[in-house]
Every structure is written in structure tokens, then in C-alpha cells.
Amino acid sequence: MASKNRPDRLQVGKNHSFWQSWLHAWNGLKTVVIEERNMRTHLVVGALALAFGWWVGLSADQWLWLCLAIFMVMLCEINNTIAENLCDLVTGPHYHPLAKKIKDIAAGAVVFAAAFAVLVGLILFVPKLWPLVRAWF
Numbered sequence: 536m537a538s539k540n541r542p543d544r545l546q547v548g549k550n551h552s553f554w555q556s557w558l559h560a561w562n563g564l565k566t567v568v569i570e571e572r573n574m575r576t577h578l579v580v581g582a583l584a585l586a587f588g589w590w591v592g593l594s595a596d597q598w599l600w601l602c603l604a605i606f607m608v609m610l611c612e613i614n615n616t617i618a619e620n621l622c623d624l625v626t627g628p629h630y631h632p633l634a635k636k637i638k639d640i641a642a643g644a645v646v647f648a649a650a651f652a653v654l655v656g657l658i659l660f661v662p663k664l665w666p667l668v669r670a671w672f
């Protein structure tokens with residue numbers, strides 16, 4: 536057994552240093568990206584929106600709105616993953632109406648944040664693209 540997998544290395548107490556806290560937090564973020572397909576989709580769409588923002592030349596204020604929208608979606612997805620894992624920890628493979636309620640509400644928060652992101656995208660990008668579209672026709 537690799538030493539890092541030895542049972543005596545399975546920590547349940549508090550972190551001993553800032554770096555240990557940071558490492559666990561980083562591992563948590565990696566877990567969300569590896570395990571959640573939706574998070575990978577958000578990352579790709581967010582990166583495309585950032586590239587598009589650079590292409591159309593957003594102002595500082597506009598960058599802030601775009602970053603806020605992207606971060607809100609990702610934060611909600613992280614919370615959704617926490618809710619899913621907590622429910623699975625408690626219910627295991629069994630159906631429970633409260634688990635359904637919690638998971639559906641957490642997923643609803645992601646949709647809510649995504650709707651905000653779409654709104655921000657429309658407000659930022661439509662005025663930039665409209666002159667280009669009109670020039671073509």
C-alpha cells in the first residue's frame with residue numbers, strides 16, 4: 536500500500552498549517568472538476584465568454600460583471616456538488632423525499648445563476664455584436 540494511502544494518514548482532525556488547508560481546498564476544487572460534467576461545461580463556457588470579452592474589448596466595469604456571472608455559476612455548482620454528496624452520504628442508494636428536495640433546490644440555484652449569466656452576457660455582448668451583424672446585412 537502506498538504510504539499516502541496508509542490508514543494512519545487518513546486525517547479527521549484540524550489542518551496543521553495554512554498550506555495543508557490550501558492543499559485540501561485545492562483537492563476539493565479538483566474533485567468537483569473531475570467528478571462533475573456540468574462543472575467542466577461551466578469552465579469551457581466561462582473560458583469562451585472570457586475570450587469573447589477580450590475580443591470585443593470589454594471595459595473594466597464590464598469585466599467585473601462578466602467575472603461575477605462566471606464565478607456565481609461555479610460557486611452554485613460547487614454548492615450543488617456539496618449538497619449531492621451530503622445527501623448521498625446520508626441516504627446511500629435509498630430514495631428519500633428530503634434528499635430529492637435538497638438536490639433539486641441546489642440544482643435550481645445553478646439554473647438561477649446560469650440565467651443571471653445569460654442575462655449579463657446578453658447585456659454585454661449584444662450591443663458589441665449588433666453593429667457587426669448590421670454591417671453584414
Ligand SMILES: Nc1ncnc2c1ncn2[C@@H]1O[C@H](COP(=O)(O)OP(=O)(O)OP(=O)(O)O)[C@@H](O)[C@H]1O
Pocket residue numbers: 573615619622626627628629630631632634635638639642
Ligand atoms: N437519494 C435520493 N432520494 C430522492 N431523490 C434523489 C436521490 N438521489 C437523487 N435524486 C433525484 O435525482 C436527481 C439527480 O440526482 P443527482 O443530483 O445525484 O444527479 P446528478 O446527475 O449529479 O445531478 P446534476 O445534474 O444536478 O449534477 C436529483 O435532482 C433528485 O431529484
